[in-house]
Amino acid sequence: MTKFSLKNKIAVVTGGGSGIGKSICLTFAKQGAAVHILDFNLEAAQETVQEIKALGEKAVAYKCDVANQANVEDIVKKVAENGTIDILINNAGIAHVGNIEAVEEADLDRLYNVNIKGVYNCIKASLPFLKKSGKGVILNIASIASTVGINDRFAYSMTKGAVLTITYSIAKDFIKDGIRCNCIAPGRVHTPFVDGFIKNNYPGKEDEMFEKLSKTQPIGRMGKPQEMADLALFLCSDEAGFITGSNYAIDGGFVTLNGN
Numbered sequence: 001m002t003k004f005s006l007k008n009k010i011a012v013v014t015g016g017g018s019g020i021g022k023s024i025c026l027t028f029a030k031q032g033a034a035v036h037i038l039d040f041n042l043e044a045a046q047e048t049v050q051e052i053k054a055l056g057e058k059a060v061a062y063k064c065d066v067a068n069q070a071n072v073e074d075i076v077k078k079v080a081e082n083g084t085i086d087i088l089i090n091n092a093g094i095a096h097v098g099n100i101e102a103v104e105e106a107d108l109d110r111l112y113n114v115n116i117k118g119v120y121n122c123i124k125a126s127l128p129f130l131k132k133s134g135k136g137v138i139l140n141i142a143s144i145a146s147t148v149g150i151n152d153r154f155a156y157s158m159t160k161g162a163v164l165t166i167t168y169s170i171a172k173d174f175i176k177d178g179i180r181c182n183c184i185a186p187g188r189v190h191t192p193f194v195d196g197f198i199k200n201n202y203p204g205k206e207d208e209m210f211e212k213l214s215k216t217q218p219i220g221r222m223g224k225p226q227e228m229a230d231l232a233l234f235l236c237s238d239e240a241g242f243i244t245g246s247n248y249a250i251d252g253g254f255v256t257l258n259g260n
C-alpha cells in the first residue's frame, strides 16, 4: 500500500451504520485506520464493525446521538484514550421533504439538531485531540443543496448550507493547528436515506421517483456510496495535504451541467 494509506490513524465516523458512512468506514479500515463509529442505531453500527473485523481490520461501535453534546463528549473522550484523533468525518444526517409551508417548527428543530448542531458537537469535542494529531483532518458531508436551490427541501437545504460555511470557518480558524477541514457535496447517492424518503413521500410511485431522481444527475444515475468513500479517502489522506477549506462536488454534473 503506497498511496492513500491511513495506517496508524484513528478515525471517527458519525452515522457509520448505513449508506455513505458505512462505505467510508469500510474503505478507511481497509486502508489501515482504526475506525470508531458513532451512530444512533447501535445495531447497524455493530454490523459495520463485524464486516470490518471479518476483513481483519479494526473498528468499534458506540451508540451516540450527535445532537446530544454530553453524549458526544463522553464518547469522543473514550475514543481518544491515547490522546489523539486524526480524522473526523461528520456524516450523520437526516432528510426532510417540503417547502417552508410544509416545515413545522419541530421539523426545523430536528433538522438543525442533527445536521448542524451535531456537526458542531463533534468538532468541538474532537478539536483538542485533532490538534494533538498534528495532521488532523475534518471532512463534512454537505450536499448539492448547500449551493443550489432544490425543490421542496427547505429545512434540509438550510442545514446543508450551514455545513458548507462551518467548513470554511473551521478551516480558517484552525489552519494554524495543522488541521485541514473540507467538505464534499454529493448529488443523489443510492442509500437507505434516499430509499427511505422515496418510500415515505411518494408511496406507490417508488420506481417512477427513483428513475426521476436518477435522471436529475446529468450523468444519468445516482452516485454510489463507494464513490463518496473514495473521495473521502483521498481528502483525508496525507496525499491531500495541500487541500483545506474546499468544497468538492461529487454529483454527476448536477450543479454545473443542469442548465440546458
Ligand code: NAD
Pocket: 014, 015, 016, 017, 018, 019, 020, 021, 038, 039, 040, 041, 044, 064, 065, 066, 067, 091, 092, 093, 094, 114, 118, 141, 142, 143, 144, 185, 186, 187, 188, 189, 190, 191, 192, 193, 194
Ligand atoms: P443514511 O440514512 O443511509 O445513514 C445515515 C446514518 O446516520 C444512519 O446510520 C443513522 O442511524 C445515522 N444517524 C442519523 N441521525 C443520527 C444521530 N442523531 N446521531 C447519530 N447517528 C445518526 O444516510 P446517507 O444517505 O448515507 O447520508 C449520509 C450523509 O450524506 C447525510 O449527512 C446526508 O445528508 C448526506 N447526503 C446524502 C445524499 C444522498 O443522496 N444519499 C446526498 C447528499 C448528501
